[in-house]
Amino acid sequence: MKRILVTGGAGFLGSHLCETLLGQGNEVLCVDNFFTGSKRNVEHLMSNPAFELMRHDVMFPLYVEVDEIYNLACPASPVHYQYDPVQTTKTSVHGAINMLGLAKRVGAKILQASTSEVYGDPEVHPQPESYWGRVNPIGVRSCYDEGKRCAETLFFDYWRQHQIQIRVVRIFNTYGPRMHPDDGRVVSNFIVQALRGEPITIYGDGTQTRSFCYVDDLIEAMIRMMAKDCAGPINIGNPGEFTMLELAQRVLELTGSKSEIVFFPLPADDPRQRRPDISVAKQVLGWEPKIALDEGLIRTIRYFERVT
Ligand code: NAD
Numbered sequence: 001m002k003r004i005l006v007t008g009g010a011g012f013l014g015s016h017l018c019e020t021l022l023g024q025g026n027e028v029l030c031v032d033n034f035f036t037g038s039k040r041n042v043e044h045l046m047s048n049p050a051f052e053l054m055r056h057d058v059m060f061p062l063y064v065e066v067d068e069i070y071n072l073a074c075p076a077s078p079v080h081y082q083y084d085p086v087q088t089t090k091t092s093v094h095g096a097i098n099m100l101g102l103a104k105r106v107g108a109k110i111l112q113a114s115t116s117e118v119y120g121d122p123e124v125h126p127q128p129e130s131y132w133g134r135v136n137p138i139g140v141r142s143c144y145d146e147g148k149r150c151a152e153t154l155f156f157d158y159w160r161q162h163q164i165q166i167r168v169v170r171i172f173n174t175y176g177p178r179m180h181p182d183d184g185r186v187v188s189n190f191i192v193q194a195l196r197g198e199p200i201t202i203y204g205d206g207t208q209t210r211s212f213c214y215v216d217d218l219i220e221a222m223i224r225m226m227a228k229d230c231a232g233p234i235n236i237g238n239p240g241e242f243t244m245l246e247l248a249q250r251v252l253e254l255t256g257s258k259s260e261i262v263f264f265p266l267p268a269d270d271p272r273q274r275r276p277d278i279s280v281a282k283q284v285l286g287w288e289p290k291i292a293l294d295e296g297l298i299r300t301i302r303y304f305e306r307v308t
């Protein structure tokens, strides 16, 4: 039985990860400051004696004994990471330093939940890991993008300097049950709006693209990555690419909603296109996503029908 620390474990992805790791017979220590996550996301795990929940902010040192660390602590929705941008950079950077310091002291393997945002608004399409990206260093998204880029730098420097066993995955847009109804990201916004009969809010003209991965596929890839002797970085995502207009239409059709579509200005620095090149993940992890967009949307819609 391994002792595994999941930071940000009470968030959307973290709660699924804790659940799967417990299901595989591990002990899980979930650390979260509940900024965007909540106890509700993990309440079904509380009665399991192998699960422990700790309120803690990763900007501060943490002294525990573990075998593996999954570092997910960081708000992921643009609305939430821009709410207190200084805190966002500190979470990524100080959080990475503290978790790497912990990994160094106890000899733990450590995985960083990095992001496709390290590619910024990309001129290379789809994005392979070898692409260095096009990120605005002083814009409203920079606290997240540059914070995550600096965290990657720290991971690779701790690896080169201290031989820490690191794993870096670059996660592309992932969705599914347990996203917060007010999370602000596009899939949860559109589904909640459609179910409530409210207007579907498209930012810009809706021709920008994203590639959406269902949460179960992502969690499987993260766990496979931890088990491999490979630092990465490795892209994890679903290469199916859709415009926001197409996504709105899929959600309207699958919910049977009569909501109208309304257009709002495009937020600053919003990437025009995004699609992962997952050849490395296929080769190294023997992984590719199995759940197509419609199937994942149906599962997510069923969840939001229950909770909203
Ligand atoms: P989320 O906002 O639901 O989860 C983040 C969790 O981290 C929350 O529980 C939050 O309370 C916690 N947290 C934030 N700051 C913290 C701090 N200083 N100390 C302790 N806990 C803190 O978002 P998510 O979608 O579950 O994302 C999880 C991770 O995956 C994030 O690091 C995010 O950057 C990364 N990621 C997610 C996606 C995606 O599409 N879901 C894409 C790329 C990267």
Ligand code: UDP
Residues within 6 Å of the ligand: 060, 061, 062, 063, 064, 097, 098, 099, 100, 101, 102, 103, 104, 105, 106
């Ligand atoms: N750290 C931590 N838990 C530990 C060990 C270290 O939170 O179990 C923190 C520690 O507070 C330090 C950071 O991780 O600020 C980096 O640790 P490292 O040993 O790399 O650096 P140093 O302590 O030499 O600055």
Ligand code: UDP
Residues within 6 Å of the ligand: 077, 078, 173, 184, 185, 186, 187, 189, 190, 201, 202, 203, 204, 208, 210, 244, 266, 267, 270, 271
């Ligand atoms: N978006 C939108 N309507 C919304 C929320 C988001 O059209 O209600 C757009 C947003 O401008 C972006 C895309 O959907 O182009 C994905 O946004 P999200 O916040 O989910 O993630 P990210 O921009 O970080 O990929």
